[in-house]
Amino acid sequence: METFYDVMRRQGITRRSFLKYCSLTAAALGLGPSFAPKIAHAMETKERIPVLWLHGLECTCCSESFIRSAHPLAKDVVLSMLSLDYDDTIMAAAGHEAEAIVEEIVTKYKGRYLLAVEGNPPLNEDGMYCIIGGKPFTDQLTYASQHAKAIISWGSCASWGCVQAARPNPTRATPVHKVPGIGNKPIIKVPGCPPIAEVMTAVVTYILTFERFPELDRQGRPKMFYSQRIHDKCYRRPHFDAGQFVEKWDDEGAKKGYCLYKMGCKGPTTYNACSTVRWNGGLSFPIQAGHGCIGCSEDGFWDKGGFYDRLTDIHQFGIEANADEIGVGAATVVGAAAAAHAAVSAVKQARTKGDND
Amino acid sequence: MADQMADHSIETKQTAVYVYEAPVRIWHWINAFAIIALCVTGYFIGSPLPSVSSGEASDHYVMGYIRFVHFAAGYIFVIGFVFRAYWAIVGNSHSKEIFLPRIFSKDFWDELWHEVKWYSFLVNEPKKYTGHNPLAILAMHLMFVWGSIFMIISGLALYGEGAGMGSWQYQLFSSWFIPLMGQSQDVHTYHHLVMWLIIVFAIIHIYVAVREDIMSRQSIISSMISGWRLFKDNRPTDD
Numbered sequence: 001m002e003t004f005y006d007v008m009r010r011q012g013i014t015r016r017s018f019l020k021y022c023s024l025t026a027a028a029l030g031l032g033p034s035f036a037p038k039i040a041h042a043m044e045t046k047e048r049i050p051v052l053w054l055h056g057l058e059c060t061c062c063s064e065s066f067i068r069s070a071h072p073l074a075k076d077v078v079l080s081m082l083s084l085d086y087d088d089t090i091m092a093a094a095g096h097e098a099e100a101i102v103e104e105i106v107t108k109y110k111g112r113y114l115l116a117v118e119g120n121p122p123l124n125e126d127g128m129y130c131i132i133g134g135k136p137f138t139d140q141l142t143y144a145s146q147h148a149k150a151i152i153s154w155g156s157c158a159s160w161g162c163v164q165a166a167r168p169n170p171t172r173a174t175p176v177h178k179v180p181g182i183g184n185k186p187i188i189k190v191p192g193c194p195p196i197a198e199v200m201t202a203v204v205t206y207i208l209t210f211e212r213f214p215e216l217d218r219q220g221r222p223k224m225f226y227s228q229r230i231h232d233k234c235y236r237r238p239h240f241d242a243g244q245f246v247e248k249w250d251d252e253g254a255k256k257g258y259c260l261y262k263m264g265c266k267g268p269t270t271y272n273a274c275s276t277v278r279w280n281g282g283l284s285f286p287i288q289a290g291h292g293c294i295g296c297s298e299d300g301f302w303d304k305g306g307f308y309d310r311l312t313d314i315h316q317f318g319i320e321a322n323a324d325e326i327g328v329g330a331a332t333v334v335g336a337a338a339a340a341h342a343a344v345s346a347v348k349q350a351r352t353k354g355d356n357d
Numbered sequence: 358m359a360d361q362m363a364d365h366s367i368e369t370k371q372t373a374v375y376v377y378e379a380p381v382r383i384w385h386w387i388n389a390f391a392i393i394a395l396c397v398t399g400y401f402i403g404s405p406l407p408s409v410s411s412g413e414a415s416d417h418y419v420m421g422y423i424r425f426v427h428f429a430a431g432y433i434f435v436i437g438f439v440f441r442a443y444w445a446i447v448g449n450s451h452s453k454e455i456f457l458p459r460i461f462s463k464d465f466w467d468e469l470w471h472e473v474k475w476y477s478f479l480v481n482e483p484k485k486y487t488g489h490n491p492l493a494i495l496a497m498h499l500m501f502v503w504g505s506i507f508m509i510i511s512g513l514a515l516y517g518e519g520a521g522m523g524s525w526q527y528q529l530f531s532s533w534f535i536p537l538m539g540q541s542q543d544v545h546t547y548h549h550l551v552m553w554l555i556i557v558f559a560i561i562h563i564y565v566a567v568r569e570d571i572m573s574r575q576s577i578i579s580s581m582i583s584g585w586r587l588f589k590d591n592r593p594t595d596d
Contacts, residue, residue, distance in 0.1 A: 217522075217532075218532055218536055219536050223522065227521075228521070228522075232521075238415065239414045240420055241414070241418060241420050242414040242415070242416070242417035242419060243408065243417055243418075243420045243421075243423075244408055244409050244414060244417065245405060245408040246408070247407070247408050252410060253408050258408065261405065262405060262408075266542065268541075269541035269542040270541070271541075295542065298541070299540045300540060300542075301542075304542055310403065310404065311403060311549070312542055312543070312545070312546045314546065314550075323403075323549035323553065324400075324549070326553065327550065327552065327556065327557075330554075331556050331557055331560060334560050335560055338560060338561065338564040341564070341568075342564065342568065344478060345478075348478060352481070
């Protein structure tokens with residue numbers, strides 16, 4: 001039996017680095033110092049869980065984010081957990097050899113492997129819009145999911161559908177949990193386009209070490225990273241409360257780093273950890289770089305009108321209009337109708353009175 | 358001139374009925390002011406005032422105050438609505454009208470149709486009611502009662518987002534309502550749209566109240582102040 005620890009040592013990671021990794025992981029997961037030995041113990045004794053990492057319709061930004069996990073230690077370790085199995089973007093094998101790995105894992109580790117899905121399957125035309133090794137991705141996905149222990153939906157594609165599912169969604173790109181034939185497997189969603197690297201590695205580490213999901217919210221996202229909005233922890237929040245806003249991209253407020261609310265920042269409606277964990281090793285995140293959040297980890301963010309509009313466009317009204325335009329329109333029509341009705345009523349009243357006299 | 362007026366008062370001897378009990382009247386006006394505060398502050402939350410361009414962030418609290426007023430008025434609105442629903446149970450028959458319209462009664466729809474004709478200038482005289490007429494009941498039930506319920510649920514769901522996952526607002530409202538609507542952005546949009554529905558309702562409500570006060574066979578506006586419905590003729594009522 002090969003444990004995680006064995007794999008790491010084989011990859012040239014020292015015991016010292018391994019223990020550091022365990023305490024860092026415990027801290028990242030919010031578990032407290034006493035959990036570090038537990039993580040170490042689990043990794044030393046548990047059989048390494050194989051991970052199949054499938055790619056459907058996607059742009060590989062999840063993989064790109066993942067391999068940039070800020071702490072190099074975490075990156076090395078987690079990559080050594082994963083790279084030995086199947087991930088068609090970063091594995092060495094190719095062609096039939098690669099596809100054989102999927103078959104091997106599924107038969108050898110029936111019910112014990114993790115299935116990580118990046119991207120989603122298009123269901124129209126029997127799935128012919130995404131072909132992997134000569135077969136529709138849908139088939140590969142449903143086959144691999146049948147015997148998986150659990151499924152990780154990486155990124156907004158697998159979690160929600162993302163841009164390939166944008167209206168009118170001609171290929172019927174469908175998020176993993178809505179694909180028929182997936183079976184009743186536990187699914188964890190890690191949305192974002194891409195998700196934050198540290199969030200991805202932390203989720204994988206948690207699942208591999210504890211063999212269960214971290215606590216999830218009602219929509220299947222891990223609470224430890226998706227329980228607060230960008231807005232709740234944004235370092236520009238004091239400017240929001242003060243009423244100091246950027247009005248134009250080149251104005252004084254933009255230079256002073258005021259709140260981007262009026263520029264359509266979706267921070268107030270987006271659940272993610274960007275404003276705390278940040279990106280590229282905690283260096284920065286979109287708002288810190290002077291651009292509003294586009295809400296990439298939210299369901300349907302691609303179909304909610306401009307990234308630079310505060311109020312959402314509502315397509316049901318035929319032309320693009322937001323709630324205020326529709327509301328002012330309706331209030332004007334009703335107000336005008338009331339005025340006209342009042343005029344007719346007045347005339348009528350005057351006439352009736354005349355008749356009585 | 359004096360004779361004429363004396364004649365008139367004999368001709369139209371008024372009778373009066375006590376319709377709106379004090380709690381209903383007090384609620385009506387508190388609610389009206391809460392809605393005005395909510396609409397104004399809510400609008401400025403969606404489309405904030407021009408940026409405060411001077412000084413440190415700690416010198417100002419414009420959005421903070423606007424949002425505080427919105428939340429405070431929101432709680433007044435919620436508590437008022439719960440109280441009003443309670444009063445519909447313990448109050449007089451008129452207090453139940455807008456919560457439980459008699460939609461299964463044929464008379465209700467016949468009278469509603471008559472009211473539509475009255476507003477379309479097709480009949481010369483409206484019917485006479487101690488309470489609300491059926492058209493008013495239906496409009497208040499659909500636009501006001503259900504509009505308010507929607508605003509309360511969506512409003513508390515949005516408040517729960519800021520209060521956080523451990524809060525009762527989040528547990529009771531945000532946790533199921535936000536996924537039901539799609540995501541947070543959708544809840545904001547619908548909350549905003551229903552504000553306009555309530556504004557449209559208010560325009561109609563105020564216009565019709567003024568018009569009926571002048572043209573119908575009973576008092577309207579003063580009734581919501583004194584509670585007494587005065588009738589302008591002596592014929593029997595229709596409800």
